[in-house]
Amino acid sequence: MQGLLKLFLLAGLFTISLAQCSGNFTNETQQVTIDWTVIDSNTVNFIYTAPSTDTQYTALAFSSQLITSVGELANVDAVYAGDNGADFFVQDRWVPNALSNQLDTEQNLQNTNASLSGDFLTVNFTRPIISPDKNQDLDLNMCQYVIYVFNGAVIGSFSSPTGFNIPSGFGLLPMQLCLQNCQDVSSLSTTIPSSTGTMSTTTISTSVQSSSSISSGSISVSATTATATPTPTATATSTPSGASAGMLASVLLIMIAVAIVLYV
Numbered sequence: 001m002q003g004l005l006k007l008f009l010l011a012g013l014f015t016i017s018l019a020q021c022s023g024n025f026t027n028e029t030q031q032v033t034i035d036w037t038v039i040d041s042n043t044v045n046f047i048y049t050a051p052s053t054d055t056q057y058t059a060l061a062f063s064s065q066l067i068t069s070v071g072e073l074a075n076v077d078a079v080y081a082g083d084n085g086a087d088f089f090v091q092d093r094w095v096p097n098a099l100s101n102q103l104d105t106e107q108n109l110q111n112t113n114a115s116l117s118g119d120f121l122t123v124n125f126t127r128p129i130i131s132p133d134k135n136q137d138l139d140l141n142m143c144q145y146v147i148y149v150f151n152g153a154v155i156g157s158f159s160s161p162t163g164f165n166i167p168s169g170f171g172l173l174p175m176q177l178c179l180q181n182c183q184d185v186s187s188l189s190t191t192i193p194s195s196t197g198t199m200s201t202t203t204i205s206t207s208v209q210s211s212s213s214i215s216s217g218s219i220s221v222s223a224t225t226a227t228a229t230p231t232p233t234a235t236a237t238s239t240p241s242g243a244s245a246g247m248l249a250s251v252l253l254i255m256i257a258v259a260i261v262l263y264v
């Protein structure tokens, strides 16, 4: 009975510690940045910046399967955006395969903005974590791969695009985005630090904020830790840069949790 309780406690902490309620990704080579913040229990905001022009679009997409090139795009939940100075669009779309692209019948994006400045488009949108649109939006309460594309031509007008040419820029986040349990994070912050020693306080607060940062330049101390842990969110590619301070903090939190459980 007590063993079962310990197991539940551990499983709960493990799941919570995997959530990344806010974070950012930078690919310095491609000059792409993505920032995300959970702003309430079912809403997440994304700010995405990528190279673009006044004839081009960029898109950010979620996928349940690993996709490593434009040609592999299939069943992807995407946000397409562009700005030509006169008009901008930010559209909720569904990509059944690399050659087709549908405007969602239900548009579930809010507070959208796309602004071209110099050679960069900044796209801002909020969307539900669990969307009411079950057919053309993926559930971000489950871990999803995040893909981005840029430098593709818009077909038709910017007020009402009719199509999108194949983009020349493609990339993916080296880890999955996991927003589940973000609404529980604040309660965790009040309970855990009080039961641990001073040395680990800093580490725990990092994990509680569940921030995660990935950059192409980062040297990853935690890469070894990440591979040694049976986590479903482990780095999608072989690049070790995917793991982060957040991941390391998560692993430490789990170790601390194990220590607590052993003393219960």
Ligand SMILES: *[C@@H]1O[C@H](CO)[C@@H](O)[C@H](O)[C@H]1NC(C)=O
Binding pocket: 047, 111, 113, 124, 125
């Ligand atoms: C993005 O949109 C949100 C909501 O409209 C707004 O509060 C925020 O300031 C915007 N951020 C940027 C960088 O445009």
Ligand SMILES: *[C@@H]1O[C@H](CO)[C@@H](O)[C@H](O)[C@H]1NC(C)=O
Binding pocket: 113, 114, 115
């Ligand atoms: C969109 O973002 C740009 C740049 O931040 C800003 O100047 C503009 O006012 C925003 N437009 C809307 C509709 O929020």
Ligand SMILES: *[C@@H]1O[C@H](CO)[C@@H](O)[C@H](O)[C@H]1NC(C)=O
Binding pocket: 023, 024, 035, 211, 212, 213
């Ligand atoms: C990116 O995430 C890291 C780690 O959480 C944080 O320290 C940093 O301020 C974030 N950067 C931006 C631009 O939000």
Ligand SMILES: *[C@@H]1O[C@H](CO)[C@@H](O)[C@H](O)[C@H]1NC(C)=O
Binding pocket: 026, 027, 028, 029, 030, 170, 171, 172, 173, 174, 215, 216, 217, 239, 241
């Ligand atoms: C950034 O993009 C380049 C070019 O596609 C890729 O080789 C590199 O692995 C990317 N870095 C990260 C951190 O994703």
